[in-house]
Structure formats: structure tokens, C-alpha cells
Amino acid sequence: MAGAIIENQTGKIATRQAYGEALVELADQFPELVVLDADLSGSTYTGKFAKLYPERFFNMGIAEQNMISTAAGLAASGKIPFASSFAMFATGRAWEQVRNSVAHNDFNVKIAATHAGITLGEDGASHQIIEDIAIMSVIPKMTVLVPADAVETKAIIKKALLHKGPVYIRLGRPAVPVIFNPDNFEFEIGKSHIIREGKDVTIAALGIMVSIALEAAVKLQEKGIEAEVINLSSVKPLDKATILKSVGKTNALVVAEEHNQVCGVNQMVSACISQNHIGYCPMGVVAVDDRFGQSGTIDALLLEYGLTADHIAAEAEKVLNLKKKAS
Amino acid sequence: MNYMKDLPAEKLHQLAQEIRKNALKAINNANSGHPGGSLSLADILSVLYFDLLKHDPQSPFSKERDRVVISKGHASPAIYATLGLAGYFDTEEFISTFRKINSKFQGHIDRLKVPGVEVSTGSLGHGLSVANGIALGLRLDNSDSHVYALMSDGELQEGQCWEAAMTAAHYKIGNLTAIVDRNRIQLDGWTEQTMALEPLADKFIAFGWTVEIIDGHNISEIKKAIQKSWQREKLDKPFVIIANTIKGKGVSFMEDQVKWHGVSPKADELEKALIELS
Numbered sequence: 001m002a003g004a005i006i007e008n009q010t011g012k013i014a015t016r017q018a019y020g021e022a023l024v025e026l027a028d029q030f031p032e033l034v035v036l037d038a039d040l041s042g043s044t045y046t047g048k049f050a051k052l053y054p055e056r057f058f059n060m061g062i063a064e065q066n067m068i069s070t071a072a073g074l075a076a077s078g079k080i081p082f083a084s085s086f087a088m089f090a091t092g093r094a095w096e097q098v099r100n101s102v103a104h105n106d107f108n109v110k111i112a113a114t115h116a117g118i119t120l121g122e123d124g125a126s127h128q129i130i131e132d133i134a135i136m137s138v139i140p141k142m143t144v145l146v147p148a149d150a151v152e153t154k155a156i157i158k159k160a161l162l163h164k165g166p167v168y169i170r171l172g173r174p175a176v177p178v179i180f181n182p183d184n185f186e187f188e189i190g191k192s193h194i195i196r197e198g199k200d201v202t203i204a205a206l207g208i209m210v211s212i213a214l215e216a217a218v219k220l221q222e223k224g225i226e227a228e229v230i231n232l233s234s235v236k237p238l239d240k241a242t243i244l245k246s247v248g249k250t251n252a253l254v255v256a257e258e259h260n261q262v263c264g265v266n267q268m269v270s271a272c273i274s275q276n277h278i279g280y281c282p283m284g285v286v287a288v289d290d291r292f293g294q295s296g297t298i299d300a301l302l303l304e305y306g307l308t309a310d311h312i313a314a315e316a317e318k319v320l321n322l323k324k325k326a327s
Numbered sequence: 328m329n330y331m332k333d334l335p336a337e338k339l340h341q342l343a344q345e346i347r348k349n350a351l352k353a354i355n356n357a358n359s360g361h362p363g364g365s366l367s368l369a370d371i372l373s374v375l376y377f378d379l380l381k382h383d384p385q386s387p388f389s390k391e392r393d394r395v396v397i398s399k400g401h402a403s404p405a406i407y408a409t410l411g412l413a414g415y416f417d418t419e420e421f422i423s424t425f426r427k428i429n430s431k432f433q434g435h436i437d438r439l440k441v442p443g444v445e446v447s448t449g450s451l452g453h454g455l456s457v458a459n460g461i462a463l464g465l466r467l468d469n470s471d472s473h474v475y476a477l478m479s480d481g482e483l484q485e486g487q488c489w490e491a492a493m494t495a496a497h498y499k500i501g502n503l504t505a506i507v508d509r510n511r512i513q514l515d516g517w518t519e520q521t522m523a524l525e526p527l528a529d530k531f532i533a534f535g536w537t538v539e540i541i542d543g544h545n546i547s548e549i550k551k552a553i554q555k556s557w558q559r560e561k562l563d564k565p566f567v568i569i570a571n572t573i574k575g576k577g578v579s580f581m582e583d584q585v586k587w588h589g590v591s592p593k594a595d596e597l598e599k600a601l602i603e604l605s
Contacts, residue, residue, distance in 0.1 A: 025601070058463065058498070073460020076394070076446060079467070081460075097487075100450040101457055106439060129474035221501045 004011035007119045012175035014063045016114035018068045018150035019171050019240060020045025023082065023159035027053055028206060030161060036071050036083040038064045042149060043173075044084040044114045064089040068097035068111070075107035077271035080161055086120070087113035088129040091136055102166050103139045110160050114171040117258035118293040119208060121173060128130055128293030134263035136168040137236045144236040146170040151180040152233060152254060163189055170207060172258075174298045177211045193241035200224035201252040203270055206232040209256040209286070209307065216256075216312035227316060231234075240272045247273060247281050254284040257311050261287035282322035284315035334378050336546040337423045341372035343546075345412055347577050349422060351405035351595040351604075355550075355597040357426035358432070363587040364479060365405035367510040367543070367572040372409040374549040375475065384414035387442040394448045394461050395470050398454020399479035399508065400435035401589070407432055407441065452485025454478060455505060462503040473557065476505040481513030484522045489534065496535030499563035504538075504556040507567060508543065510574035514588045526568055529577050536565045543570025577604050 027033055027049060034056045041047040041059060050057035058074075062066035071081040083090065091098065091111035102109045118128045139142045145160065145167060147153040153171065158169040179195075195210070196217050205213035205227050210231050217227040228246050232238070234257075247253050253273070255266035266285040274279055288305050302308050334342075347367040354360035376382070381393045393499055406423065411418035416605075424430035431440040435449025446457050456533030458476035465472050488498060495503060507527075515521050524530075528538045537559055541548040549570065558567040574588070578600040581592075592600055 034464075055467065060494065061490075061497075063486045063487075063490040063493070066494060069453045069456030069487065070460040070463070070494065072446075072453075073396075073457040073462070074464045075460070076457065077461045077464025077468070079464045096450060098452060099455075100447075101453045105447045159555070 005106055009079050012177050013150035013155040014173060014175045015147050015150060015171040016043070016045050016173060019112055019114070019151035019157060020048050022154045023049040024052060024251055025154070025167040026158060026161060027056070030080065032078060032080045033161065034058070034074055034079045034081050035066050036060055036081055038062055038067050038085040038089065040085050043086070043098050046084050058180050064094040065097045068109070069095040071109045072101040072105060072107045076108050080108055081111070082110045084112050084114065086127060087116035087132045088127050088199065091132040091168065092129055095135055096118060098136070103141045106141055106165060108164055108166070110167045110169065112157070112169040112171060114243070115255045116170045117172060118288060118305055119174045119258060119298045121298050121301065122295050124294040124295040129302045130260040130288045130293065131263070132170060133235055133257070133265060136234050137268070141166060142236065143167040144170070145189070146206045146233050146235055148175055148207060148231055148233055149179045151178060151182045151185050152187060155185055156233065157191055159187055168176035172208055174208070176208050179211050179214065187233070190234050190237040190239060192232050192234055192242045194228060194242065195231050196227070196229040198250070200226045200250060201254065201320055202228045202246040202250045203254045203256060203312060203316065204232050205256040206235065206265060207258055212307065212309050213256050213312055215309035216316065219309055219313045220316055225316065232265060235268070238268055238272065240276065243269060243272055244276055247277055251279060251281050252323045254286060254312060254315045254319060255282055256286040256307070258307060260290055261285055261286055262290050282319040282326070282327050284319045285310050286315050332378050337413060339373045340370070342377050342412060343369040344577065346372060346405055348601055348604050349408035349411065349418055351573045351597055351600050353404050353422045353425040353593055354408065354591045355594065357425055358591045359405050360591060361401040361589045362404070362581060362592065363512065363584070364448055364508065364510060364520045365398060365402045365442065366576045366578065366581065367574050368402050368405050368477065368508050369576070370544045370546060371468040371477065371506055371508065371570060372405055374546060374553065376409050376413050378550065379553055380419070382474065384443065387415060389511040391472060391587065394445050394458070395474065395475045395477065396458040396461065396476045397436060398448055398451065398482060399477060400448030403432070403434060403436045405445070406436055410441065410443040413443070416441070430591055439473055450589065451479065451482035451489040455488055455491035456494070458503055458505070459491055459498070459500055462500045462513045463498060466502060472502070474503045476503065478507050480507055480518055480524060483507070483524055483527070484585045492534040492536065495565035500565050501559060501563045503565055504553060505565065505567040507569045508572055508574045509569050512574040512585055512588065513584070516585050530545070531567050536567050537562070538567055538569060543572035544576055579603060
């Protein structure tokens, strides 16, 4: 089964680390692959590529706007540039360059940005972007992908490289559980996989929230509730068919994302359901409730911002109660 | 590949006047557009596209071509007029559909719609960065193609231009020539009153560039400066030509007039302008 999960999880790897490894693994096969960074190559893991392929690596200094437009130029000359920085700066600081230099030109630039979301941790609110999926998705021609673990990250980096056109890839700082089996994992842009089947409630999750959603599904199972979990790694284009098929069965939904609830993926899913789903489908959201992040450990932050398995399970029970009342 | 046609200066001047006339006709027909910065750029465009540039209108994506990034995308009337005269497309289509719905000829240049446009621009401050990227990419391929970045002076108020200026020096980008259309006027007024750029040459020198200051309406000065910029490739230093120009050049009532930055000439004004340019 595509997207099959590993039953006994072992080890944790950060998606940013898998990204850095993917670049090195793909470098020889794709000589047109070049990498840009903005003085964060030690943190984004592009540093290894820089060491091995110095002529194909461009450190642009602390100047993200210039980095993105330079990447556009490299694409114009036939290269496939991956531009990396923290997501705050690659998408926020350089939004207008992403929009006009890259997307409006339809240049083949990949923006692989790390340290997205509140789980950037102790550096705090100035660096914790919870708006990136919204501001990247709203740009025409932009593809938006959010891997859930290291295995999916590598698959996504390769697909992004092969895809012609601008792509935003959201990566994280913390080590996260490896949930997919590399031997039979497949990723396709525009396709989502049901990674756990269930008939009572659908949990659609992305990024770090996927492994947390699987934890929540186990907790719900202990209460006799069978949750179905969808990995929404392809945010744009969104796999509406898979979402609709699942909620057609469960008629209850929770969306879990490490992003602002406002203009988050939950609203894209909500629009998809309200425009296509026949019947009542109560919906819950586990996301950042329209407030800035703060310093703290990753676990403390997930707890403070309501992004734990317990929060997802509680939200699932809430929508199930609504479903019961309606029937 | 058109390359070094060695046209006489008088012929290039005439072609520049044709660029100006067609640009103004299109702006008048659209009833909107940017005449001032189109007229100031015309002589530079003429020398580039009709004399020095390696390009082939029959094969706009040929690998061997030189790349021109026109960062001042609002000078679209002059750029389309130039590309039309060079044979990339039918000039009449440009003049009759410029800025109209579903036209290829957008208000600001669009590479996906018009052959000969390398990069879609319009938002100021992007072009030099993109040109750097193209130059770096061509260098990785050991290409002989040269990259030109045509910039406005007002856009140098964008901080990104100076990030790009730093980059060109840091990466010793020698296969690039930047040309600043120094017409001294931006939308709100004189650059020096809006946000002073001077001492502009000193700024570029401090950023590690070689600077050449010329009269941007003198055909032989433009040609000499560009040829000089090629020789500098060996020195691994970026080269900028600050071309002193007159906004609205060639039309007496438009010259040095702030109001002609982005206003369309009416029928009688167009008629007068076309007579002056003939």
C-alpha cells in the first residue's frame, strides 16, 4: 500500500535533515540541481551539499529577497535551484520575490524552507512562522508540499525536483518519528493517502501533526472509536477526492495542522467539503488559535498551543457528539 | 545570430526615433502607459538590439543568445517597440492591443506572453538579482553569452538592488553589464528630492563595481561603454554604466517633465510628438 506506515516506529529524524541528505543523494543524477542558502546552511542542512558541490552552492548571505530572485535567474538559465532559509524569511521576508520573480515568471524554483511552525522552539515568536502555508498557497502556479517524516521528505524533494514549476516545501526543526516505510512509500503531487482506516471519524493531518494524529487514533481506539487518518502532505493541489471519499464514509472530520487556524489548511478542507459533500459533516480544528508563538521546548509548546494527541482525540469526540445529536 | 552589425550611429539614432514613435502610438492607443522612461531608454535599446546583442528573433530561445533583463518593466512600450522592429512580432499588433484585455502586450513586460522578453518584471528592484542568477548559471555552463541588466534610477531606492550589487561583486560576476537609465525623475518628482541617490557612482564603486558614466543619448558613447564592459570580464568585476539621460527625450514638451512619467499623450500631443521625432 502506498504510504504504508511502519508498525513499530524506530528512531526520529528531522525533516530538514532528510532534506539535506536528499540534496546530496540527488546531486550526481541531476547536474542542473543547484542550492542557495541565506547564512543558515548549518541549520537547514544544505551545508553538506555545499561542502561536496561548492561550485553549485551559493551562499547569499543574510539577504533572502535577493536569494529568491537570484534563484529565479538560475532557473532562467536552465538550472533547478533549491533555495533554503528558515520558513519565516524564505516565505515572509521574500514573499513578493516569490510571487513576482518566481511564480509570475513560472520559473522552476524550489523553496525548501525549514524551522516552520511553533516547533522551531526556543528562538520564539519572531522566527515561528504560522502563516507560511497561507501565503504560499495563495500564489497562483505555486505547489505547496508538507512532508510528515524523513521518508516522505526524501520522496517529496525528488518529486519537486522533477516537477516543472515553483514548489514550496515546508520543513521542520525537531526530530520527528519516522512513520513511513521507505521500501514501499510513494508520493505524488496532488495525491493524499489514507494511512489508517476507520469508519467513525476522519483526521486529516499534515507535517508533524501526522504522527501525532496516529497517536490520537490509538487513544480513540481504546475508547472504541475507529479513526481514519489522512496525510495531507499535498496541500496545493489538494486531493479533494480522497478527503470527500473519507468523509463520505465517516461524516465527521478533524483537521490538524501546525499553522494558524486562520487561512490554514482546515479552511481549504472546509471549503472542499461545503462545496462538494452531501449531508452534515461536523468539523473540528486543531491548529494555532490566531496568536503568535513564544519560546519554549517543543513539548511545552505543543501542549500550550493545543497541538497534542489528547487535543486531537478530544476534538474528535466533540465532532462525534455533534454527529450523534444530528442523527 | 545578429551580432555586431556595426551600423552607423545615424542609423541607430533613426531606429531609436522609431522606437520612440511606436511607443508613443501604443501609449496613446491604450490611453495609459509610461512615456517618460520609455523615451529615455530608446537609444540604449537601439544600440543593444540593433548592433551589439547576440540574438535571433527567429529563434528567441537559442542557447547562444545574450540575455537582457529589463528591470524597469514599465518601459514596456519602448521594449515592445524595439522587439517589434527587430522582428520578434508584428508591431501593428503591439500598437493596437497594448494594455488591452487578453493582449500579449501587458502593461509590464511578461516573458510568458512575448517572445524576446527574458524575464517578466514590473515590480522594481528584482532585475539585477535575476540577472545575477542568469549570469551565475551561464558561468556554470561555460557559456559565452553575456547578460545585461537594464535598470531605472528610481528603482535603486529598493534595498534589494544593493543586495544584488553586493552579490555581483562577491561572486565576481564578470559576464554581466548593468545599465542605469539615469533620467533623474521618478513618479513623484526628481530622484534627488524624493530619495537622493547621489553620489551614485561612488556607491557602486564602494560596492566593488567598475563604473562608466556616459551620455545615454550618444550612440557612440553607449556602444563604446558596452564594449568596454565586455573587456572587463577578465577582471572578474561587475560593470555598471550610468547613462545620463533625459526623461521624455526627443519630445520637447515631455523632456524633464515629471508629469510625463505615466500619462498618455492625447491625439494632438501625439501628433506634435511624432512630427518632432521625424
